[in-house]
Amino acid sequence: MILTAELLQATLEHLVxxxxxxxxxxxxxxxxxxxxxxxxxxxxxxMRFASLVQAVPSFAVVAFIVPLIGxxxxxxxxAIMLRVLLPTIKNTYIGLFNVDSTLIEASKGIGLTxxxxxxxxxxxxxxxxxxxxxxxxxxxANSIAVLTALIGGGGLGPIIFEGxxxxxxxxxxxxxxxxxxxxxxxxxxxxxxxxxxxxxYLRK
Amino acid sequence: xxxxxxxxxxxxxxxxxxxxxxxxxxxxxxxxxEIKGGELLILIGKSxxxxxxxxxxxxxxxxxxxxxxxxxxxxxRKFDPIRLRRNTGxxxxxxxxxxxxxxxxxxxxxxxLEGWKEEKIQERIQDLLNFVSLPPQVFTDRYPHExxxxxxxxxxxxxxxxxxxPLFLMDEPFGALDSLLRxxxxxxxxxxxxxxxxxxxxxxxxxxxxxxxxxRIAIIDNSELVQVGTPQExxxxxxxxxxxEIVDSKRxxxxxxxxxxxxxxxxxxxxxxxxxxLSAASVLxxxxxxxxxxxxxxxxxENSGRVGLTDVMKAVSSGKSLDExxxxxxxxxxxxxxxxxxxxxxxxxxxxxxxLENDKPGGILFSDRILQNLV
Numbered sequence: 001m002i003l004t005a006e007l008l009q010a011t012l013e014h015l016v017x018x019x020x021x022x023x024x025x026x027x028x029x030x031x032x033x034x035x036x037x038x039x040x041x042x043x044x045x046x047m048r049f050a051s052l053v054q055a056v057p058s059f060a061v062v063a064f065i066v067p068l069i070g071x072x073x074x075x076x077x078x079a080i081m082l083r084v085l086l087p088t089i090k091n092t093y094i095g096l097f098n099v100d101s102t103l104i105e106a107s108k109g110i111g112l113t114x115x116x117x118x119x120x121x122x123x124x125x126x127x128x129x130x131x132x133x134x135x136x137x138x139x140x141a142n143s144i145a146v147l148t149a150l151i152g153g154g155g156l157g158p159i160i161f162e163g164x165x166x167x168x169x170x171x172x173x174x175x176x177x178x179x180x181x182x183x184x185x186x187x188x189x190x191x192x193x194x195x196x197x198x199x200x201y202l203r204k
Numbered sequence: 205x206x207x208x209x210x211x212x213x214x215x216x217x218x219x220x221x222x223x224x225x226x227x228x229x230x231x232x233x234x235x236x237x238e239i240k241g242g243e244l245l246i247l248i249g250k251s252x253x254x255x256x257x258x259x260x261x262x263x264x265x266x267x268x269x270x271x272x273x274x275x276x277x278x279x280x281r282k283f284d285p286i287r288l289r290r291n292t293g294x295x296x297x298x299x300x301x302x303x304x305x306x307x308x309x310x311x312x313x314x315x316x317l318e319g320w321k322e323e324k325i326q327e328r329i330q331d332l333l334n335f336v337s338l339p340p341q342v343f344t345d346r347y348p349h350e351x352x353x354x355x356x357x358x359x360x361x362x363x364x365x366x367x368x369x370p371l372f373l374m375d376e377p378f379g380a381l382d383s384l385l386r387x388x389x390x391x392x393x394x395x396x397x398x399x400x401x402x403x404x405x406x407x408x409x410x411x412x413x414x415x416x417x418x419x420r421i422a423i424i425d426n427s428e429l430v431q432v433g434t435p436q437e438x439x440x441x442x443x444x445x446x447x448x449e450i451v452d453s454k455r456x457x458x459x460x461x462x463x464x465x466x467x468x469x470x471x472x473x474x475x476x477x478x479x480x481x482l483s484a485a486s487v488l489x490x491x492x493x494x495x496x497x498x499x500x501x502x503x504x505x506e507n508s509g510r511v512g513l514t515d516v517m518k519a520v521s522s523g524k525s526l527d528e529x530x531x532x533x534x535x536x537x538x539x540x541x542x543x544x545x546x547x548x549x550x551x552x553x554x555x556x557x558x559x560l561e562n563d564k565p566g567g568i569l570f571s572d573r574i575l576q577n578l579v
Contacts, residue, residue, distance in 0.1 A: 106300020
């Protein structure tokens with residue numbers, strides 16, 4: 001049996017890992033999106049890079065990090081962050097650019113600057129898509145955080161892997177159930193935030 | 205603050221040798237056009253003719269490849285495009301209200317960006333909503349999706365008017381509405397146009413709308429300006445078969461709404477006009493000699509009448525004076541709408557009317573001639 005304190009500690013670590021990576025992913029996304037706004041070529045390069053990372057299996061991304069920067073918490077954060085970039089970047093980009101072109105046209109026509117169009121039209125329009133992306137990224141980060149146990153990321157992953165190697169069902173469940181709990185919590189909490197930020201006119 | 209008035213009123217908006225190409229295709233080719241201050245100029249043409257491109261060059265949404273566009277003699281390239289657009293009311297078919305802002309937010313957006321005080325913005329919004337016949341207490345807090353198409357278009361119009369621009373650019377603003385609503389909004393717009401007295405450039409593909417609203421109409425076909433003129437000029441002297449086809453010259457009766465008495469009056473023929481106070485017998489002689497079936501008596505608008513040959517003959521045989529045989533004579537100003545004139549002729553039971561210019565006879569209106577000219 002694992003001590004409750006040990007489990008709590010692991011769960012906390014897992015949460016810190018997940019949220020740190022997610023926050024890092026969002027922080028990296030913002031400047032990339034701004035760059036995309038200024039150049040279509042840059043936008044297509046960034047999107048391609050994000051899609052490429054997404055296409056590589058999670059396990060391979062985690063493993064690939066090790067020869068680059070070794071093992072431990074930070075490499076784990078980096079691996080997770082790379083994986084969550086696609087949903088955040090792609091959704092933000094789509095949200096910002098999938099605005100009815102006549103709306104942009106009319107807004108230009110009444111005298112809004114490009115920045116004002118971004119702020120008053122593109123961003124409000126993109127909120128639902130952006131938060132759908134972040135929600136997906138959070139759930140993705142939680143699951144990859146389990147994998148990063150292999151490169152010393154800590155969290156609930158080590159408990160699960162230990163259980164697997166020893167065929168210890170109780171231990172496996174001890175690790176897996178909190179992960180599932182975190183996933184459900186993330187989904188629920190981000191859904192609530194998403195709902196709040198959805199413009200009134202889109203709510204049913 | 206970007207704005208401030210660029211110009212108080214438009215004296216002229218001039219396009220000189222304006223050309224715009226997309227790849228190898230001309231969107232607008234060597235176009236010259238002068239829009240006078242205060243007029244409503246219609247740009248009409250088939251879809252793809254370049255009319256919208258011309259309009260969008262006027263607020264620099266599109267820059268011409270060559271040629272120049274100037275307002276009051278100043279090349280618009282000298283103006284900051286944002287400032288130019290805030291001095292120009294822009295209304296498009298799809299309206300483009302921001303879906304996440306209420307009616308008040310949509311109308312008040314530019315004033316807010318311009319740093320107006322909140323009370324002044326609210327006051328302006330109320331005024332404008334009243335102006336476009338949307339009761340503010342009902343509509344101020346609605347979202348665009350809670351409005352009908354016609355209501356959205358009114359809000360679009362109010363938004364375009366918020367900065368009191370001296371120039372309006374309108375791209376098929378009523379194009380998406382059903383015909384009944386469209387006619388209603390056209391009528392209202394006609395009233396607004398008169399009240400505002402602003403310069404308006406209006407794109408449409410609907411010739412009836414063009415005749416209904418336009419002071420002058422510019423016909424654009426295949427990227428080029430074909431003819432520009434008043435509705436009457438286009439109907440009665442189309443420069444080409446194409447123009448005749450577009451304005452449907454062969455069936456002028458379709459444009460009866462756009463015509464006025466002066467368009468179809470006959471030049472004054474002095475033989476028809478008699479002095480008052482003549483005896484019936486001398487009038488009979490005159491009419492027989494000239495071969496007239498009908499004659500008009502005119503001294504002043506109060507003292508006038510018409511008389512037919514048979515009436516004169518009856519008067520002579522019964523010994524009555526000419527004045528007793530006179531029937532009322534409809535009098536028109538050259539600007540009287542033709543339809544109204546025809547109705548008055550019909551209710552008066554006659555087929556002839558006198559057109560007065562400065563209270564003097566200037567022409568004659570025959571109902572049968574009107575018919576001949578229209579069909």
